[in-house]
Amino acid sequence: MHNAPLNFPIPPSEAQVVADLIAQTGLDAADRAKIAARAAGLVRDIRASAKPGLMEVFLAEYGLSTDEGVALMCLAEALLRVPDAITMDALIEDKISPSDWGVHLGHSASPMVNASTWALMLTGRVLNEGEPGVTGHLRAAVKRLGEPVIRSAVGRAMKEMGRQFVLGETIQSAMKRGAGMEARGYTYSYDMLGEAARTEQDALRYQAAYATAIEAIGLGCKGDDIRANPGISVKLSALYARYEESQRERVLQELVPRVSKLARLAARRGMGFNIDAEEQDRLALSADVIEAVLADPALEGWDGFGVVVQAYGPRAGAMIDWLNATAERLDRKLMVRLVKGAYWDTEIKRTQVLGLAGFPVFTAKTATDISYMANARKLLGMSDRIYPQFATHNAHTVAAVLEMAEAMGVDSYEFQRLHGMGEQMHDLVHAAEGTRCRIYAPVGAHRDLLAYLVRRLLENGANSSFVNQIVDEAVPAEVVATCPIEAHKPRGITPGTDLFAPERANSIGRDVMAAPDRAAIDAARGPFRTTVFAASPLMAVAHAGGAPVIIANPAQPDDIVGQLVPATGGDVAAALAAAQVWDAAPAERAAVLNEAADLYEANLGRFFALLTREAGKGLPDCEGELREAVDFLRYYAARIDPAMTPRGRLVCISPWNFPLAIFTGQIAGALAAGNAVLAKPAEQTPLVAHLAAGLMLQAGVPATALQVLPGDGATVGAALTRDPRVDGVVFTGSTETAMVIRRAMAENLAPGAPLIAETGGLNAMIVDSTALPEQAVRDIVASAFQSAGQRCSALRCLYVQEDIADNLLQMLCGAMDALHLGDPWHLATDIGPVIDAAAAQDIRAYVSQARRERRVLHELRAPDTGFFVAPVIVEVGGIADMPREVFGPVLHVVRFKARDLAKVMEAVNARGYGLTFGLHTRIDNRVQEVVEAMRVGNLYVNRNQIGAVVGSQPFGGEGLSGTGPKAGGPDYVARLAAPVPAPVVSDQTQAADLAAVQAELAKGVAGWRHRNA
C-alpha cells in the first residue's frame, strides 16, 4: 500500500509547497543566473537554426488564438472518422468557409504550412456562397460539381497533417520511419494511440496491440542496455474500461494481470516499458497498480520498468519518494520520466466543477517549472535505484537539468521529447553535451489522434508555454529563458468554493475519488447506516396524523429506513388555517435561508444515509443532490428583492427522484418571496424531507411559514390543491398529475393563482457521424442510466446517424456491460434500484413487451433482491413510436439518415414535450440549426444532458414538460412573489400562462390517450 501523502491531492497551501520546492532546488542566486544565461544562449541558437520544428511553425501561423487554427484542428480531429459524404461536406463547409485563410497566405517559413493555406483558402472561396449575383451562382455551381474533389483534397490535407504528429500508422512503419533518427543517436519510446477504453473489447484490443508492438519493438533491441534500446509507453486507461478509483477492487484484480503480462513481455526483450501518467484522480490508484505489477518475481533483474511523474502535481515529490522506497523494498531499478503534465486545463476545470477548495495541480506555470527543477534534483540524487528521464522542450528546464547533473556522467540520465516538438533544441544539446535523447512517438491511425493532439495544442497554445514563446521573436531570449524562481508570482485562479463570490458561497464539494473525502463521507454517514428514522407532519398547530407507514430501502427491502405518520385531511385544513406569510425583513429571510444552507452542509451524514437508503441514490448522486439543495437556498436568498411582497399561501409538491434538491428548491424560492409554504413531499421519500424541513425551521423559518404535510397525493395533495385559500402551486411530477392539479385549481382557486409545473419529458439526443464515439457513448450512458434513469432530464430516445450506428451501438453495449448494479451505498455501484415495487413492475412489464416484440437490443442482468431493473436498449422506429415516458433505465434507439436530420427534429418537437435535448456533433452550423429548431428548455451539446447547476445552468422545460420560470434561474423567486405594479398586465400574463399550460397539458394527454387507445 502506498504512503499517505499520495492520498491528498490538494495541498493546504500552494504557496508553502512552492517555498519548500524552491529550497529543494538547492540553487543559489549564482546558479540561477548561470542557468538563465545558458538557457538564453540555447534560445538564441534555436532561433538561429535553419530548420524550425513543425509544431513550432504550425503554432506560429495557426495558434489556438486564431479562428483558422481552431477550424483546422476541428477538421483534423473529426474529418477522418466521418464515413458519409453528406456529413463530410457539411463539416468541411462549416470549418473552412467562415475563416479568413487569406491573411495567412505566404506568411509561414514552412512550404507545408503555406501549401495548406493555399488549399484551404481556395476551398473556402469556393464554398462561400454568401456573395450575391453571378459570382455567387458560379461558386455554387463549382461547389456542387466539385464536392468530391474538395472532399478528397481536404481529406488528403488532413492525412498529411496527421502524418506530422504520428510517426507511423503501424508499429512497423513507425520503426522504419524512426530508423533515420536512430542512426543519428536518438532512441524511441513508442506510444500506441488510443486511450480511455470504453469497453472490455476495446481494452483487450489495446492490450493485443501493445503486445504486438512489444514483439516488434523487441526486434529492434540491440543489446541488454535498456538506455540504448527502444521502449514502449502505455496508458492504463487504455487497458481497462473502468480504470477509476470507484472500481479499485476490479482494477486491482483485472487490470494488474494485464499490465503484468505486458511488462513480462517487455522484460523478456530487455526493453523499456513505461506507464504514462494520466489524471490526478487516478494517481493513488496508479501507485497501487504499479506496486502490484512491480512485485512480480518474474521482473527481477530487469531495469526497464518506467513510471511518469507529473511536476505540475504538488504530489510529484511524494510520488518520487514512494517510487524510490518501493524500488528499494522490492529490490528493483526503475526509470522515472519527469514531465510537467498534459492535463492542466482538465484538472482545473474538474476541481472547480466539483466545488473543491483548491487544485491538485499548481496554478502558476512558474510553480510547475520550479517543481520540475526540485524534482529533477531529487531524481538525480536517487541514481542507485532510478534512471531519470527528463522530458521537456523548454530551454530553461533543460539548462537547469544540465547544470544540476554536471557532476554526473551523461549516461546516468536522458532527455526526452515528443515527436515533432523541440527538435532543434534537442539536436543542439545532443550535439554539444553528448546527452542521450529519446523521442516519444505516437503510432496509430490518424483518426485516433484526437486526444493526443488536443493535449499538445492546449499545452502549447498557452501564452506561457515555451513552444509558444520561442516562435515569437518579439519576446527577447532573456525573457523566454527567465528563471521561474525569480519570476514566480502566485496566480489567482478562482477555486470551486468561490465561483459565485461575492454574491454567495458555492456549496462545498467533495471528491469521492479522493480517499480523504471518501473517508470523511463514510465517517459522517456511517452512524446512520441502520438508524430507523421517524417523520410526521410539521405544523404550526398540533397534528392528528394517520396510520403509520413503514419506509423500506428499495435496494434491500428488509432494511427499514423509518416510519412515517402521514397527515390527514383534517391536518391539511388545520395547517392552511394556521399558515401565515413570513413577514420578516428581507435581510432576515436571506440570513435564515443561508443559515439553513449551512445546517444542510453540517448534516451531510444524515442526508447521504437517507438519500441512499430511502431514495436509492449512489454516492455521486447524493453529492450532487446535497450541493444543489444548498445552492438553491443560497441562490434564492440572494434573489430576495426588498420590494417583493408575497403571494400568500403556496403549495409545494415535490417528487421522490430529487427528494432533497427539488423539495428544498421549491420551498426556498417560495420562502424567499415571503410566502407561507405548505409542502407535500413524495410518498416514497418523506424522511429526507422531514430532516430538511426540520433544519429550515431550526435555522429560523417560522412554523407558520413552513408546514410539511407528508402523505399520499389523493389525500394530502388533492386537499391542498383544491383549497381556495391557496394562492399558487409549485409542482414537479408527472404530466398526468399536473393535469389533475390544473383541473382542481381551475375549479377552486382564484383565477390568477399560478401553477408552476415541472413535468416529464421524452428527451432525445442526436449523434451524427462527426461525433467522437467514445465521448458520445460516455455521455449516452450517463444520460440514460445514471440514477437508474430516474431523472426527468434523462435521455429516453437516442437518434444515431445510420452510417456510424453499428459501431456506436456496439460500443454502447460494451460500455453498459462495464456497469455495476447493486447497493448504492457502495462507491463501486453505478446503478441502484428504482424507487419502489410498483415502478419496478411497471418498467419490467414495458421491457417484457418490447422483448416479446423482439425489439430489445441489449439488456443487463439485475440483482435478484430489491427493486432493480436492468438497463436495457430498445429499438424503435422513431420517437413517435414511444408510447410514453418510461421512468427508468430504458433507452430507445433509432437510426436516422444524414439527410433526414430536419425530420428527426420535427418528430421530436411533434411529441410536444420540451425538457432536455442532447446533440453530439462537430459541426457548429448544425449546433445553431438544432438550437433554433428544438423547442426545449435545456439543450446540451457534446456532453451529457443531465445535471443542471443552480445559477449557471437553470433548469426547466416547455410545452408538455412544464411552465413557469426555470428552477435555479433569475426569475424564479420573482415569479413566486405577488405581481408588481401594472398588476393588470401581470395578472393577464399569468392567466395566459395558466391557460397555455392547460391547453398544452390537455393536448398532450389527449394525444397520449389517443395513441394508446
Ligand SMILES: Cc1cc2nc3c(=O)[nH]c(=O)nc-3n(C[C@H](O)[C@H](O)[C@H](O)COP(=O)(O)OP(=O)(O)OC[C@H]3O[C@@H](n4cnc5c(N)ncnc54)[C@H](O)[C@@H]3O)c2cc1C
Ligand atoms: C517524452 C514525453 C512523455 C510524456 N508523457 C506524459 C505523460 O505520461 N503524462 C503527461 O501528463 N504528460 C506527458 N508528457 C507531456 C508533458 O507533460 C508536456 O509535454 C509538457 O507539459 C510540456 O512541458 P515543456 O517543459 O516542454 O513546456 P513548458 O511550456 O515549459 O510547460 C508547459 C506545461 O506547464 C504546465 N502549465 C501550464 N500552465 C500552467 C499553470 N498556469 N500553472 C501550472 N502549470 C502550468 C503544464 O504542465 C504545461 O503542459 C510527456 C512529454 C514528453 C516529452
